[in-house]
Amino acid sequence: MNNSAVTNVCVTEKRHAKIVKSALEKEGALDKSFRLCNIHASYEAKYEECLSTCDVLQESSKYIALPIHKEKIESFLKNKAGSSELQDAIGLIHSYGVQSCRFSSAVMGNTQRQLSLTANNDLNPVQNIVLQTIRKNEASIQQPYVGLGTKIENMVRALSKVDAPPKLEVMGDDRSLVIPYQSLNVNTKSPFQLLVHELFGTASDEQSLFLSSLWEELARLYRSQRVVRRGEIDPNSKVRESGHCILWINQELAKSFTSDYGPGSRGWITVTEQGIKQSLDFTKVMFSRGNISEKIRFGKLVKEGELVLDMYTGIGYYTLPALVIGKARHVYSCEWNPHAACFLRYNLKQNGVSDRATVLEGDSRIRLEEENVIDLDFHRISLGLLPSSEGGWKTAVKAIRKDPGGWLHVHANVPTHEHEEWALWMCRKISQLCQDLNDDSACQAHVICNHIEKVKSFAPKVDHIVADVYVGIKIPSNMDLEGQNNVGILCRKREFIRSSIDICPPSCALGNGVLDQGWMM
Template sequence: MNAKTVKNLLDDRHILNKDFRMVPAVSATLDGTTYATSIDVPSTKMEEYHQIENLSWIAIPVIQTNTDGSQSFTSIPLVEAMGYHWCPYSTKILGNNQPKVSVSTKNHSPGTDDDPLDKLSLTQLIVLNLEESRKRGISTSKEEYSSLVETVQKLDVAICPQRLERFGDDQTLVIPPLAFAGDEFCSLLRSVWNVVQHETLNNSPPTDVDNTRSQEIQQDFWLRLARAHSSPRIVRRGVIDPKSKIRQSGHRLVWPSAGIPTTTGPGSPGWICVTEQGIHQSFDMTRVMFSRGNISEKIRFGKLVKEGEVVVDLYAGIGYYTLPALVHGKASFVYACEWNEHAANALKINIVDNKVSSKVQVLVGDCRKLALKHHLVNIADRVSLGLLPSSEGGWRTAIRALKDETGGWLHVHGNVPVSEKTHWALWVCAQLFNIVQEERKGDDWVVVCNHVERVKSFAPTVCHYVADIFAGRGELCGIDIPDQARVGIIRQDSTFVACPEVVEPPSCALSPDGVLCHEWMR
């Protein structure tokens, strides 16, 4: 609750390292010294090392050159300790950085008026073909160029965004849907080309721009945009069709090739690798969606899985939760179901790349039918239901998959109005309990939600949540619940709330015909 306050205080003292994000921290004490993680504990001291889990701690990144001066930190009461912590992802990795470009300041000496180009973003300089042109001595004081500068400054940020996203291990440039497109923008590029050509050819009159030349000008722009961001290709962000059952990506290649490539798989134009927490995730970004906002949940899920568990992942995708369960959770086996064939093929490649193929069975198709065909019943300690906007269609399959003797954990994903989070959790538990009774799992079974995790924002009043729900024998629950209680939730203050006999469906529930009610999005 104090992380934002401390972050601002560190920023005020010019200590905050904005290239990295805050992450949950683990504290430890060794020889009287507090460490943020075990990585800097001397190997000879490991037997003396005692790790203390403290979920209230947050590691905030600071500038390394300032970590020697502890006085900067002791003046902030809310800072409990200083040490080293491994941060799995940075702001740069998430594409929030602004690459710098070296621009010559020829003819601009101290004491003169500010050069208008100094106020332009990198993308605006690229549109004007000035990221390198100023080095060639092109004057920006001429009337025609001054006019172009004003035109570029007036461009809507949707057309000429100030910052662009770089994605994946190769730093692919991802541009917004409307960026650098439309007749007005293309006309601007031609005008810039005319001016640059006029200057370069010693004031020779510019030639007319035909269609072929227009394509060359556009390609030249893409080349310069990619080069300035050190990116090997440019992709235009698309939207996932809400009617698409397989949630196929809407991304389209822009440069050096365009559209959806005819080939797919490793080495194809749309193939990309994203490495998170040491896990390699490869896929065709023109055919498969990928959400980087889920990284914190992937990390959390990997920690929740216990060594030796059997996990069923009903909506596996390219391995978002399958891979953390195996690589970090040390699960003994995962049954991974996925009905997007492109995602399933990527998953098969990823389990080989991450050296876990002997512990995974990839099943392609509708998980409800696959569970019947492959008898995914009475086998699982844990089931992941990572489907948005609702995983309701897989709940019965998930309950059937849990071990009859013990039960296990369900991780239920959904897009839920913030105001209905508690109501949603109660309703999910009530629905699951009904399924437990219908499937005759056992009179000693309970269904209890002990935590609801916020993954990310979906809309101004709607969030992607995950409910951690135990469904199984009460004595194995591991959660302190009142005697005779069989279904309910644990609040953040650790109090138990029993489900009422009747829980009305929340606004994000599926309708009787299986269609999501959209009233909650109004």
């Protein structure tokens, strides 16, 4: 057992856990420094002379261990004190003992709680874990740092400068722990690199052992089996390849790997959102975080029986909600990253919707023409490419149903103060593309931005937004607009703002369709 994580526990059946926990908490007998956990091999029945215990726990999966303050429980039993609620709860306790339990700390949800009794108040929870790991590896520290205990103040001062967020990100159903690229990185010039090099030398076995110990301690704190470092994103990368790397894996988990690619590989992860499973190898492709509300919104916008086109699908971020939530008749999904396309097919199968989806691998602007899909008159088209999907607008205009009309959902990175300016320019641009088609229905089409949704902040003063744009020859009754060839936006006050013919492009316009984020620098 790991002595640093051993606590006194009482054991009760899981069906009684809520009652017992509530009563212990009210009496101050619940040790909140630890988490509730299942009975496992480390459990040992203790102090039988004071408390009644059972020799063997049968069917341990039925029981749960609640961390307790032993002295208070002993006092309650000896003096028969406490409320009637506590007395009833004690009657539901099966046995008492000790067990190694997971810490419950600031990074597990309560940002005010200390990691342990040895935590330093001048450091945040993650910095405290670094401090504890250094102290555990004190024997490996090179001169002149032998005798670290006498230099603890200097160590705390150095650690307070280390780039370590107070709370780390946990990703996926298996709770993989994600370390930011710049945090706790010995490969970048930082206070952490300087500290580790001074303590353990550069590229030494001692340094490697310390780092492995650090990842393991953080994983234990977060109840994780795998620690990964987030990679840097190349803003000019067309396929957004992942730069994630695996720092540490639990040995038992490592034994379960059965392949080098796809399901069963070291980087394979499943993220379940609203019942939709999204699986990928995060060492191959990036996972878009923070878009869950927009995925759900898009799924709800899709009407049952619609024909949907997803021009930039990834692993299925908007395709899957359209099929699972919206019950679309069929979705054509375009993706040019071969890894993402492979994982997309897997996700369609695991969500049971592959029979209503067609994957077109390659550049959507080319593949839709090659497969004669461009003329299917789609009810709804998702253009979920950042920083801009401008390069695909012409293709989308060709593919959208114009009689009576259809919807484009246009994603973009836009300066916070330019949302409406960008939307007005975008509507005018799409209207011009409609006229260039030499199609009577296209020439008569109204282009109206009905809603602008902020998905999230992308960078300081830059937002990821989505514009819901109606393109069609008939105006929906709920828009309540009059006049011919309406081009513009319904603003927040639901007043219609027309887009002038000579409107200037906003600062984030790409113009030539090339993916370039230079305007944000």
